[in-house]
Amino acid sequence: xxxxxxxxxxxxxxxxxxxxxxxxxxxxxxxxxxxxxxxxxxxxxxxxxxxxxxxxxxxxxxxxxxxxxxxxxxxxxxxxxxxxxxxxxxxxxxxxxxxxxxxxxxxxxxxxxxxxxxxxxxxxxxxxxxxxxxxxxxxxxxxxxxxxxxxxxxxxxxxxxxxxxxxxxxxxxxxxxx
Numbered sequence: 141x142x143x144x145x146x147x148x149x150x151x152x153x154x155x156x157x158x159x160x161x162x163x164x165x166x167x168x169x170x171x172x173x174x175x176x177x178x179x180x181x182x183x184x185x186x187x188x189x190x191x192x193x194x195x196x197x198x199x200x201x202x203x204x205x206x207x208x209x210x211x212x213x214x215x216x217x218x219x220x221x222x223x224x225x226x227x228x229x230x231x232x233x234x235x236x237x238x239x240x241x242x243x244x245x246x247x248x249x250x251x252x253x254x255x256x257x258x259x260x261x262x263x264x265x266x267x268x269x270x271x272x273x274x275x276x277x278x279x280x281x282x283x284x285x286x287x288x289x290x291x292x293x294x295x296x297x298x299x300x301x302x303x304x305x306x307x308x309x310x311x312x313x314x315x316x317x318x
Contacts, residue, residue: 141153141155142301142302142305143305143308143309145305146305146306146308146309147309147312147313151312151313154186154188156178156182158173158178160173160198161173161174161175161178161195161198162174162175162195162198162199162204162214163175163176163195163196163199163211163214163215163217163218164176164214164217164218165199165204165206165214167198167201167203168203169203173198175195175218176214176217176218176221179218179221179222180221180225183221183222183225183234184227187227187229187230188234189234189235189316190234190235190236190237190312190315190316191222191234191235191236191237192236192237192239192308192312193215193218193219193222193236193237193238193239194238194239194240194241194282195214195215195218195241196211196212196214196215196240196241196264196268197241197242197244197261197294199211199214200244200254200257200260200261201253201254201257202253202254202255202256202257203253207260208260208261208263208264208266208267209263209267211260211264211267212240212264212267212268212270212271213271215238215268215271216238216271216274216275219236219238219271219272219275219277220275222234222236223236223275223277235277235278235315235316236275236277236278237277237278237279237280237311237312237315238268238271238272238275238277238278238279238280239268239279239280239281239282240264240265240267240268240269240279240280240281240282240283241261241264241282241283242261242282242283242285242286242287242288242296242300243258243261243262243283243287243288244257244258244260244261244288244293244294245258245288245290245293245294246258246293247290247291247292247293248291248292248293254293254294258293261283262283264283265281265283265284268281269281278315280307280308280311282304285303285304285307286300286301286303286304287300288300
């Protein structure tokens with residue numbers, strides 16, 4: 141709830157994070173992690189003004205064997221779903237902020253599942269920015285703000301979560317008041 145603390149009571153943040161969630165990919169070993177079928181019911185239950193999408197890190201798992209461009213297309217599919225969401229009492233669909241994931245470091249040679257992820261992760265910002273331009277949604281590159289734990293290379297330490305929350309607390313009000 142760092143972001144909620146940063147923004148204060150004028151905003152309501154609804155966190156929908158889930159470990160190992162992918163953009164649109166079905167994980168053969170961890171069912172229920174595909175973000176696409178989850179998103180529509182989430183929109184239906186919350187009717188948000190703004191949706192922040194930051195997925196793609198788990199799509200880098202070597203078992204999926206997809207390119208950085210393909211990962212961005214999965215994220216774009218989520219953006220499109222939000223942009224096409226309509227509900228009777230909503231004047232317009234929610235705004236969308238697409239966040240390109242932070243880099244992944246292959247710092248632990250014994251870490252399973254992310255072989256080749258570091259190189260791909262360095263390309264995500266480029267492709268996510270292209271998709272955001274194509275879809276006319278807001279964009280932020282998390283790799284320019286936060287860095288993964290240098291020892292294990294994927295997850296963030298507490299100070300990195302705070303950095304992103306502070307950045308978003310400054311950005312989100314400007315997106316909602318356009």
